[in-house]
Amino acid sequence: MQAPFRPVAAGIVHFGLGAFHRVHQAVYTEDAMRASGDHTWGIVGVSSRMRPVLAKQNYLYTVVERGEGAAPPRVVGALAGVAAGAQVPDLLARPAIRVVTLTVTEKGYRHDPATGRLDLADPGIAADLAGKAPVTVVGQLVHGLRRRLAGPPITVVCCDNLPGNGKFLRTLVRQFCEAAGSTELAGWIEDNVRFPGTMVDRIAPAVTTADLAGAEHELGYRDDALVVTEPFSQWVIEDSFATGRPAWDEAGAVLTADVEPWERLKLRVLNASHSMLAYFGLLVGHESIADAVHDPVLRDACTAMLADDVLPVLDPPSEVDFEEYVRTTLARFANRALRHTTAQVASDGSQKVGPRLLETVTDLRAAGREPRWLPFVVAAWTRHVETTEHLVDPLATELRAAALPLDVIFPGDPAFRARVVAAHHRLAREDPRAVLQEVLDGRG
Template identity: 35%
Template sequence: MEKIIKLNQKNLAEIAKRISCPTYNRSNIKTGIVHVGIGGFHRAHEAFYTDALLHDDSIKDWGICGVALLEFDTKIYNTLKEQNGLYTLIIKELDGTLTKRVIGSIVECLYAPENPTTVIEKMASPEVKIITLTITEGGYNYNEATRGFDFENPQIHYDLEHPESPKTIFGYLTQALKLRKERGLLGVTIQSCDNIQGNGHMAKKMLLSYVQKAEPELVAWIETNVSFPNSMVDRITPATAALDIEKLKETSGVDDAWPVVCEPFKQWVIEDDFSTDRPAWETVGAQFVEDVVPYEKMKLSLLNAGHTVLGIIGALMGYDTIDESVHNPHINAFLKKYMDIEVTPTLGQLEGVDLESYKQSLLQRFGNINIKDQIDRICSESSAKFPIFVLPTVTTNLKEKGSIDFASLVIAAWAIYSLGKDENGKVLIIKDAMKATLNEKSIAASKYNPEAFLEIETIFGKLKDAPTFVSTYTTAYKNILKNGIEKCVIDLNNKY
């Protein structure tokens, strides 16, 4: 067996004899992008595209400074710092082979809780042209009931009272933009890479809501000098397992404390609306368009919602991974019918998209047995995902008098999932900012009042006042308790 080499800049030349590594001189790369949220998805997506771009030796201005925003991010920050920002991307091909590549585009790392001022100064630096975000759907602090910014969040209270040492992205961005304005610097582009329809619009709306209260005199400057392009991002990136780390050591002799695994498919569609310069990501596979909305809606309603469907139903049946769930023929047929009957009619015209082919490709991607995407990861933060991925389809179909049977069954299954056990009595790992509320309402629902779960207005808005939905959901809920989720799935498949 080959000698094990620790991944870092010093050992890069040696590692390059074994796997693909950056050929550009990383010490010559300037930071043009600050990215907040240096988890797996960013490292499989934006950092991957940027690394490909930097292999053009004429490009030196688009290195990434990765910011770990939360105390929870300590481990990833320490890992990347020790590895000089380097990590291995392991692409799990459909045939089971592994394509391995060391990514070098993250040239700086900062840990916000340790030194907020350094992060604010970096965001305000003249060489930084773009601030990108992967802060999860829940990170935008959006209240579904009020359709606005959640000022009740204790961390927002904290940021308003301690502007120099913020905890949230809104506190950081506000202070950095304030410095740019005071110093007479150019504006900046704030680019969301999260799974939210109109993610640029959402970032702008939420930030301006906060700024209006925190620094009202800054609003006009932001409106004039900061752009918020929408984007659609796509690459399935499961959590890295201990086995992935060991396999990398065994097959390549590389000791990487936190590699990233992903599928071969990747997509990035970006609205071409940047305040100043931007990287030529289109030369390495990204697509710049005038309007991202149709692409976003398709992806959120089919891929992201599809993941949620497979996750919630699969979790109740005792499956651990998404591929196990989609290889159950009844769940597979259920998802296909959900996409065809309930989602497709809501999507409108999609120029240049073969929708049937796209839906078929999703089932293949979900079924990649080498990815092993954990169901507890897919179901995490469902309280932020359902309002974005599933409920818009329900709302549209209620308006258009279309089917809501499939979505209602999934929502009822989520209410039962939130009790914390699968149908075999095994405890479910539920990771959700609203876990306590979900559990409380799911217990109330189980006590002969299924509608209690729909009372969480921040998630469901006014859906509890829609009689057709409440009736369909309640029937589905009772049927799951009586017959089990698989029989309900089969019965609904047979109905259509």
């Protein structure tokens, strides 16, 4: 195994040290430092949960790939430390910190999924605006940028699965500043902070106790921060940085002037397929995404959804063969070595269904086309909300109180709502697999 890498200085602050960051941006960053010889891009993570775990391991952790073409396990040393949220302002005041990255999941931004605006009624956002020590990501970020006021420019890179994620985060920051009455700070941010868009892709299932025990037996040491992933990895980044960046392109990332086509491709094909297989997989009793994609009816329905509903309004990047991208996506999902659970993918649906599914509905209807499959996929989500005893979703209370969960995140389209209601009733009465087969046969 290669000797652990060590950065000589920190240049990045990262919010959210979950498995995805540790198998994705941290790996790219370490590889970029190795390739370029510039070792000043060490990452200081912000995570109270992971701080004690990584501190006792000297901020090292192991990445284990599983599946065809897997590389040997590697120890990653890109982390220069882990901080608590209260330390963010001091960190962002340091001129050596030139980039901030975020992987906090969709719900971490405390926004209203129906409007895309910052949720000013959220208790955490309200407390941050009231002047208390900030606890939300947006509040901590703005508070840190305030400490940097009149200092050197900086770049903030959102790496979460949200449409126009860079513009989205810039808007939330501006809305927070407006609500706080921070006119001077808002002006400085406008002139000195860049928010490039990104598309990120790598599967990182939740690590189980069996994963930890198996790795300990295989490697000969215990790693409580170990992460499991697939061989595939992709990162597309808008090349718009205020004061330099790691040589991520030398590590395999794609730097481009326009991320949007790549982002739409991933959200509306890969992420939409993930959600479809998760919600229907749960309805028919599949515990993993691999099990769901090995179900021929679910697989055929997923492929048909992409061809019938997604491709007509997608406009993928010119470099991409759509059919090959679909085949590769489903082959990745079929990797049984990962055991990515349907329950994990199905969580936080109120934050995911909009960008993954409903934006395609909007584009189809604007083009004068009616979605064939998406009413059934959204209905599978509404059935999940209705039937799951312990629903994992930040809007669980609101979803359960609504006549139809769709109304909470997608008001104002009665025709589509009626189709979802009809599909919901069918899925409640009939075998979901049989319903999909009828649609495949043209009888649904």
